[in-house]
Amino acid sequence: MKSVKITLGIFLMSLLFLMSSCGLLVKSRAISTFTTENKAIPTDFGKEETILLCVVEGKRSYDKYLKKHVSNEYHGKYEFILRKDLDSDKFKDTSQYRYVFDYDRGSSFTGGIAATNASYFIFDRKEDVKYISPLTSSFFSRLIQGYMINLEKERLKNI
Secondary structure (H helix, E strand, O other): OHHHHHHHHHHHHHHHHHHHHHHHHHHHHHHHHOOOOOOOOOOOOOOOOOOEEEEEOOOHHHHHHHHHHHHHHOOOOEEEEEHHHOOOHHHOOOOOOOEEEEEEEEEEEEOOEEEEEEEEEEEEOOOOEEEEOOOOEOOHHHHHHHHHHHHHHHHHHHO
16 A cells, blocks of 8 residues: 555656646747747837737636736736727727737647647737737646747837
8 A cells, every 4th residue: 555655656746747847848939939030929019118918818717827927027018908808998099009918729639638728929909910929838827928028028129
């Protein structure tokens, strides 16, 4: 019985290590992929003082990661908004609220297991252009973090 507990403990620790290292790999790939060169970020992002609209779901499980990474990694002006409020009078001014950070959800099947994938994008409301990230993953928190790190770099470069 004791050896079963030890084996289970080793298995769980190994699984935890693999899961966390996979998340770090996703973050690293996101940082190298979410760039202006890959058309995931507008080249003029940050040249004008605008407010980035970050779309929340109204679900604590998702929203807490979005809010955490936006507030920790992005230091420009931003507001969290429900998707249904994008067309409200408050956000009509596309010069002030030019960019939207949002995602499309997809699914994939690997080995008979279904996984939900996220594909993030920046939508330029003024020019009506969608800057789509070429990387998708089920590690959505790491994708958000990588995108915010690069948005901040681009914003600072263009100030």
